[in-house]
Amino acid sequence: MDNDLKNICKPKNFKFIFKTYAKDLKRFLYFKFNDLETAEDVMQDAFIKLWKNCDRVSFETAKSYLFTVGNNLFINIKKHEQVIRKNKYRHTKNTTNESPEFLLIEKEFLTKIENAIADLSPKQREVFLLSRIEKKKYREIAILLDISVKAVEKRMHGALLKMRKITDLNS
Amino acid sequence: MKIKNTNIENEFYLSQWIEGNLADTELKKLVSEDDFLAYKKLKKGIEVFCDLEQPLDTSFERILHRMDKKTKIRKLHLKWIASIAAMLLFFMGFYALINNNSVLNKSSFGEQKTIALLDNSKVILNAKSALNYSKKGWKNKREVFLNGEAFFQVEKGSTFTVKTKNGNITVLGTQFNVKSTDTFFEVICYEGKVRVVHNNKEYILNPTNSFRKINKNPIESLNYSRKKPTWTLGESTYRSVPLKYVIEDLEKQFNIQINSAKINNSSIYTGSFNHHKMDLAFKSVFDAMGLKYNKTASNIYILDN
Structure with missing residues (x-):
């Protein structure tokens, strides 16, 4: 019975491990890759690898296993990218401006955003979260909160003005 | 008319811009260079923050789907047997269905x-x-x-x-x-x-x-x-019902799991909740009972006093 509870080959336990570590792992991978899509893919790959080796990994070591696999995948992908890049440069030298819009989001900046959200007025925060996290349109938010679309836009605008100030001040 | 429209929209230009209704080039004209860069970074940061906060249910579904594909190749024999069994079951079920018209x-x-x-x-x-x-x-x-x-x-x-x-x-x-x-x-x-x-x-x-x-x-x-x-009008109403059953209904309406181990779920609830907006429903049930709820993973919530 005790064995059963800790066996991650059991779908229930596997799901529990996913629910416990997936978010952290994705976060960890995001800061490595600086790309949400790759972080998501590699996170999934790591869990699939865990499932394949579920009989060899214990419940307690699952977390470090996942992060190690994630890290190894990161290294492999980066190595592969380097090879590609070398070849690319050899052929076309003028494509150095890979992406001028590339923005690095550091861990500290995310913490600042989190703090800034907490510092918003309740009304601003409500609109901000509905819009950004729940992906609702301003029109839908207006109906939900029983205010005009203008008012929603005003709160969102205010929220962004404030967040820009707060995230900047701390730097 | 069109000019008027854009004017109104520009009043709260940041809200338009973050929704993607206002192009970067337009924003650039409205704010200073420093501000523009700061806002761009803020937008990206918000996008990342919100994505990382997002529940991962769909990821889990995709993992299951991908694992399914991978194991298919290995378990060919098993799959054959399973499919024959499934067909048999299907015909038996079909037969039973015709027979008693259930x-x-x-x-x-x-x-x-x-x-x-x-x-x-x-x-x-x-x-x-x-x-x-x-x-x-x-x-x-x-x-x-x-x-x-x-x-x-x-x-x-x-x-x-x-x-x-x-x-x-x-x-x-x-x-x-x-x-x-x-x-x-x-x-x-x-x-x-x-x-x-x-x-x-x-x-x-x-x-x-x-x-x-x-x-x-x-x-x-x-x-x-x-x-x-x-409830036929989109709202469940309760009169002096133990909270446990209200929680069961919330789970049924929103396809979520609520962990109530930390609270006394036999306390009595009178009130109603809306079926369309989960956050409102949570407010009307849990706020009224003086309970806090925390989202742990994807669609699991934990209740606390």
Whole structure:
């Protein structure tokens, strides 16, 4: 019975491990890759690898296993990218401006955003979260909160003005 | 007209821009270079922050899907046997279906289903409920089996019986609501007369009367003034119901899991919640009870005092 509870080959336990570590792992991978899509893919790959080796990994070591696999995948992908890049440069030298819009989001900046959200007025925060996290349109938010679309836009605008100030001040 | 429109939109240009309705080049004209760069970074940061905060249910689904594909190749023999067995089962099931003409109607999480029975009687099924009946004997015996909650509008005719785990309800032609789960049994009569048989005892309900038996508590009888159960209008209403059942219903409506281990889930709740907006529903139930809720992973919530 005790064995059963800790066996991650059991779908229930596997799901529990996913629910416990997936978010952290994705976060960890995001800061490595600086790309949400790759972080998501590699996170999934790591869990699939865990499932394949579920009989060899214990419940307690699952977390470090996942992060190690994630890290190894990161290294492999980066190595592969380097090879590609070398070849690319050899052929076309003028494509150095890979992406001028590339923005690095550091861990500290995310913490600042989190703090800034907490510092918003309740009304601003409500609109901000509905819009950004729940992906609702301003029109839908207006109906939900029983205010005009203008008012929603005003709160969102205010929220962004404030967040820009707060995230900047701390730097 | 068009010019006027853009003017109005530009009043709160940041809200337009973050929604993608205002191009970067437009924003650049409105703010200083420093501001522009700061806003761009803020937008990206918000996007990343919100994505990382997002529940990962779909990721899990995709992992399952991908694992499925990978194991398929290895388990070819097993798959063959399984598919033959499945076909056999399917034909057996099909045969059984033809034979007794049993009809099963099921509603999923957060779903309501309206079912027309053979005699034009109408049944509305609430979320996660099942109703089945046999077509064959319908003419002589109007009889349905229910697990979950449903509102019945029965056409006049021979006796109509709703069978549940907790007891039977018989009527001639009327409107009534039945909710029957493992330990919860409630019948509300809206029109006509309803007879409830529970534990071999008979109870007659007149309009606005109700019969309720929760767990091992004594039988209660409350009066309702409404013409229709509120859940058919997108809102579940409760009168002095242990919180446990309200939580069960929330789970059924929104397809989530709520962990109530930390709280006393037998405290009594009176109130209602909306089926369309989960955050509002949470507010109206948990705020009213003075409870805090925390989202842990994807669709799991933990309650605390």
